Amino acid sequence: xxxxxxxxxxxxxxxxxxxxxxxxxxxxxxxxxxxxxxxxxxxxxxxxxxxxxxxxxxxxxxxxxxxxxxxxxxxxxxxxxxxxxxxxxxxxxxxxxxxxxxxxxxxxxxxxxxxxxxxxxxxxxxxxxxxxxxxxxxxxxxxxxxxxxxxxxxxx
Numbered sequence: 001x002x003x004x005x006x007x008x009x010x011x012x013x014x015x016x017x018x019x020x021x022x023x024x025x026x027x028x029x030x031x032x033x034x035x036x037x038x039x040x041x042x043x044x045x046x047x048x049x050x051x052x053x054x055x056x057x058x059x060x061x062x063x064x065x066x067x068x069x070x071x072x073x074x075x076x077x078x079x080x081x082x083x084x085x086x087x088x089x090x091x092x093x094x095x096x097x098x099x100x101x102x103x104x105x106x107x108x109x110x111x112x113x114x115x116x117x118x119x120x121x122x123x124x125x126x127x128x129x130x131x132x133x134x135x136x137x138x139x140x141x142x143x144x145x146x147x148x149x150x151x152x153x154x155x156x
Contacts, residue, residue, distance in 0.1 A: 052096035
């Protein structure tokens with residue numbers, strides 16, 4: 001890999017995994033632990049647009065750096081790594097432009113997650129979408145971690 005492209009790629013992966021992990025495993029739990037559920041939801045909901053732009057930026061930067069290195073398509077391992085970055089960029093794009101707006105729309109129809117009955121259709125739909133969101137977020141974090149290990153092991 002070209003040294004500058006390699007450095008940018010490693011930085012993008014570190015920001016990808018580190019940034020997403022800090023938001024997911026540190027910031028969000030602290031907000032929900034220190035605020036009411038409804039207040040925490042509003043705070044995290046306000047942070048999501050910035051979070052998704054960040055995720056899009058770092059995954060796109062990783063892809064551009066892979067391609068700029070000239071080794072994104074030079075072998076099976078490199079192609080698989082590139083396809084994994086593209087897959088994650090697709091997930092993050094879907095999350096930012098499809099799933100998150102749907103969640104926000106559904107969330108607006110629930111008066112309060114603290115008082116709405118669990119049988120409330122809007123609350124159930126929000127919970128379903130939230131589960132999908134958490135799963136996709138975890139997949140992208142784990143894929144980024146795998147790419148870090150992959151890069152260090154195979155220069156892929």
